[in-house]
Amino acid sequence: MDKKDYFGICPYATTQKLLSGKWALLILHTLSPGPVRFNELKRRMPAAMTHTTLSRQLKSLEADGLIIRTEYSAIPPKVEYSLSDIGRKFDKVSDALFEWGNEYIKFLESRDV
C-alpha cells in the first residue's frame, strides 16, 4: 500500500491528512480575516503552542498550498501569512466546524454533569 494511502484520491482521507497538524484549524481560522505577521499570529494562539511548533505548522500548510508566506525585505524583518485561494475556500468548512464544535461543547457539558 502506498505511503500516501488515498491522499489526492479520497476527499476525506486527503483532508484528514492536511488537517492533522495539532493547530491547523486554529491557524486557518486566525488567518481568515486577513494577513497576519508571525509574532502577531503566535500571540493569538494558545500559550501552549511554541514558536517552533508554529513555525513548522506554517511551513507545512504553505507546502500544502493552503497559505501564502510573503516576506518583505526590511529591517527588522517582516513576514506575513495569508490564505491562498484554496485556503480561503476552506472558510465554509471552517464555519460549519465552528458551529458544530460549539454544539459538541454543549453536549460535553450536559454529559459531564
Add this chain to the structure above:
Amino acid sequence: MDKKDYFGICPYATTQKLLSGKWALLILHTLSPGPVRFNELKRRMPAAMTHTTLSRQLKSLEADGLIIRTEYSAIPPKVEYSLSDIGRKFDKVSDALFEWGNEYIKFLESRDV
C-alpha cells in the same frame, strides 16, 4: 497549561482533537447512512487500515460520544456501530468537507502538472 489545552472551550481545538484519528472522517462518513457491522465497516475502509486500528478508533469515537456501539447477544457475535445525535449533526461539516476536499484534489492536480 492544562494537558487538554482548550479542549471543551475552543470549538476549533476541540474538534481538532476529536478528528485527529487517522480515519475519523472516513468512519463518520461511512456510518452516516445507517448502522454498520464491524466487519462490513472494515471492508468499506481502505485496505491499509487494520482490524486493530479500526477497533481502537471506534472505541475512541464511542468514548467521545460520536458513535454508538450496539451489541446483540448472539452467536456468532453481532455488533453494530451508528452515529449518535451529536455525531449525526456532524453530517453538515462532513458535506462541506467533502466538497472542499474535492476542490483541493483538483487544485493538487492542476499544480502537480
Add this chain to the structure above:
DNA sequence: CCGAATCCAATTAGATACTG
C-alpha cells in the same frame, strides 16, 4: 465475529539554543 493485549515503528510536538 468481534475484540483485547502486547510490542514495535513512525510521526510529531515541545524545549532549548543559536542566527541574520
Add this chain to the structure above:
DNA sequence: CAGTATCTAATTGGATTCGG
C-alpha cells in the same frame, strides 16, 4: 522579527497473537 537545528518526549498507528 522571524526564523532554523537539534534533541527528547509523547502520541498514535501497524503487526501479531490470543480469547469468548
